[in-house]
Amino acid sequence: MQNLDKAQHFILGAVAALCPIYPLAAVLLVAWGKELYDYLHKDKHTCDAMDAIATIVGGLVVIQFLN
Numbered sequence: 001m002q003n004l005d006k007a008q009h010f011i012l013g014a015v016a017a018l019c020p021i022y023p024l025a026a027v028l029l030v031a032w033g034k035e036l037y038d039y040l041h042k043d044k045h046t047c048d049a050m051d052a053i054a055t056i057v058g059g060l061v062v063i064q065f066l067n
Contacts, residue, residue: 013058027059
């Protein structure tokens with residue numbers, strides 16, 4: 001189940017990278033924003049730095065291919 005979660009974060013980062021203006025900023029905002037949300041809702045979510053990294057890596061992969 002954890003691999004599925006990381007894959008979903010990777011895909012989320014990849015989609016965020018499709019932002020036409022400042023894609024890296026969009027990826028970072030989505031990655032950190034999601035983990036902040038998780039931190040603030042500890043009753044149902046778990047804040048995890050590796051989730052943020054998976055989101056950022058997904059975004060970087062797409063940014064690299066678009067350039």
